Amino acid sequence: MTVAVTMFSGGRGAAGIARGMLGTPGAGLSLVVNGYDNGLSTGALRRYLPGMLGPSDFRKNLLLHLDSADPAQAALAAVVEHRLPAGTTPAGLTAVIEAIALRRGRFAALPEAAREALTADLRVFARRLAAHPHGLDLADCALGNLVFAGAYLRLGRDFNAAIDACVRTFGSPVRLLNVTNGENAFLTALRKDGGLLADEADIVAPQDPGTITDLFLLREPVGARRRAELEALPPEWTRRILGRERAEVTPNPRALEAIREADLVVYGPGTPHSSLLPSYLTPGVADAVARSRAAAKVFVVNTREDHDSRGLTAPDLVDRTLAHLGDPRNERRLVTHVLSHRTPGPDAPAVPEEILDRGEWAGARWVTADLTHPDRPGVHHAERTAGALLAIRDEAVRDEAALARVR
Structure with a gap:
C-alpha cells in the first residue's frame, strides 16, 4: 500500500527527510514549495525576466533522487549545480550549452532524452540573452536556474509548466508543486x-x-x-x-489536491520566514490542511537555528506556523503532532522541559526521537526522521480506528 506524503518544503532544509521518504518502500512524496527566492543570482534573473518567480528552491529539489555514484545521474546533478564563473559572456554560456549538446567533460554521461531537453531549453534562454544582452550578469548563475528560465520562456511564461517540464527532464520521482498558480510576488x-x-x-x-x-x-x-x-x-x-500593497496570489489546485489527498502532511524544517511561512499565507492552504484525510499533520522542528529565527524557541516556531495558517489556537487541528530531536544541541531552537514533560503544545502531541545525522551536525538523519514520521502516522491511524470502534 502506498502512503501519500505531502511536505511543505524549501530548498535544502528538508532534503534529508525527502530522501528518507524516497528510500522508503511504498511512500509517495509530494513537495509544496514557494518561489519567492530572491538571492543574488536568482534575484538578478528575476529582474531580467520580469514576472518570473525564483526557481532556486525548485532546482535544489531536483537533486533529491540523484546518486553521485551513477554516471548518468552525476551528469544530471552537474547540470543542476554548475555555476557560471565571473566574467561569463553570452558566448561563454553558448560554449557550455554546446558541451552539454555534445556530451563533453562533466556532461559526457547525460541520458539522451535529458541531453535533448536541456539543450533545447538552454538555447531558448540563450536566444533571449542574445536579443537582450544587457541587464543580466551571468556570474555565479546556476545553470539549473537557466534551464528553468528557458523552459519558462518556451512554455509561454508559465512558471508551473516549467516546473513540470524540469521534473520530467531530470527524471524526478517527486511530485514537485508550486504552492501558487505562479503569480509574481x-x-x-x-x-x-x-x-x-x-x-x-x-x-x-x-x-x-x-x-x-x-x-x-x-x-x-x-x-x-x-x-x-x-x-x-x-x-x-x-x-x-x-x-x-499586497500581491493577489491564488493557490495551485494541484497543491491543494496533494494536501487534501495526503495520508501524512509534514511541515518540513528550513528557514521559516523565507521558505515555509510564506507558503502558509496562500489562500486555500489552511482549508486544504483542515480537510485533509491525513491522520497526522506533523511539524518538524529544525535541528539548528537559522538567521531568520534567532531567539525563537521550538514552541514559538509552532505558534508562528499556526498564526500564518490563520489558526493561532489550533482549533482546526492543523498541527496534530510536533516532532523534535530527543536532545537538542546548543544551536537548536530550545524546547522547554515542561513541554517535554507534558508531551503537548497548542493541542498537538509533542514527540521526540533521535533525528540528527551523527556525522553532519544540524542535519536530519534521512531514514530515522522519515521512519519517525511514518510511525507517528501509523499510530494516529490506529488511534482513529480504535476511536471509531468505541463510537
Whole structure:
C-alpha cells in the first residue's frame, strides 16, 4: 500500500527527510514549495525576466533522487549545480550549452532524452540573452536556474509548466508543486524594532537578533529609496502601507489536491520566514490542511537555528506556523503532532522541559526521537526522521480506528 506524503518544503532544509521518504518502500512524496527566492543570482534573473518567480528552491529539489555514484545521474546533478564563473559572456554560456549538446567533460554521461531537453531549453534562454544582452550578469548563475528560465520562456511564461517540464527532464520521482498558480510576488518582512527586510535575501542573511513580526507578499519589490522612506515611518504606518500593497496570489489546485489527498502532511524544517511561512499565507492552504484525510499533520522542528529565527524557541516556531495558517489556537487541528530531536544541541531552537514533560503544545502531541545525522551536525538523519514520521502516522491511524470502534 502506498502512503501519500505531502511536505511543505524549501530548498535544502528538508532534503534529508525527502530522501528518507524516497528510500522508503511504498511512500509517495509530494513537495509544496514557494518561489519567492530572491538571492543574488536568482534575484538578478528575476529582474531580467520580469514576472518570473525564483526557481532556486525548485532546482535544489531536483537533486533529491540523484546518486553521485551513477554516471548518468552525476551528469544530471552537474547540470543542476554548475555555476557560471565571473566574467561569463553570452558566448561563454553558448560554449557550455554546446558541451552539454555534445556530451563533453562533466556532461559526457547525460541520458539522451535529458541531453535533448536541456539543450533545447538552454538555447531558448540563450536566444533571449542574445536579443537582450544587457541587464543580466551571468556570474555565479546556476545553470539549473537557466534551464528553468528557458523552459519558462518556451512554455509561454508559465512558471508551473516549467516546473513540470524540469521534473520530467531530470527524471524526478517527486511530485514537485508550486504552492501558487505562479503569480509574481516579492517577499518582505518587518521586524519588531521597525527594521525592514526588503526581500527574501535580506530575510535569510545574517542579522542582529530581532523578532520578525510581519511577512508581506508585495506586487513590486522594495527598492533602496522606497526602503529608506518606509523605515523613516513608525512601524504601524509601515505595516498599514505594506498591507495595502499586497500581491493577489491564488493557490495551485494541484497543491491543494496533494494536501487534501495526503495520508501524512509534514511541515518540513528550513528557514521559516523565507521558505515555509510564506507558503502558509496562500489562500486555500489552511482549508486544504483542515480537510485533509491525513491522520497526522506533523511539524518538524529544525535541528539548528537559522538567521531568520534567532531567539525563537521550538514552541514559538509552532505558534508562528499556526498564526500564518490563520489558526493561532489550533482549533482546526492543523498541527496534530510536533516532532523534535530527543536532545537538542546548543544551536537548536530550545524546547522547554515542561513541554517535554507534558508531551503537548497548542493541542498537538509533542514527540521526540533521535533525528540528527551523527556525522553532519544540524542535519536530519534521512531514514530515522522519515521512519519517525511514518510511525507517528501509523499510530494516529490506529488511534482513529480504535476511536471509531468505541463510537
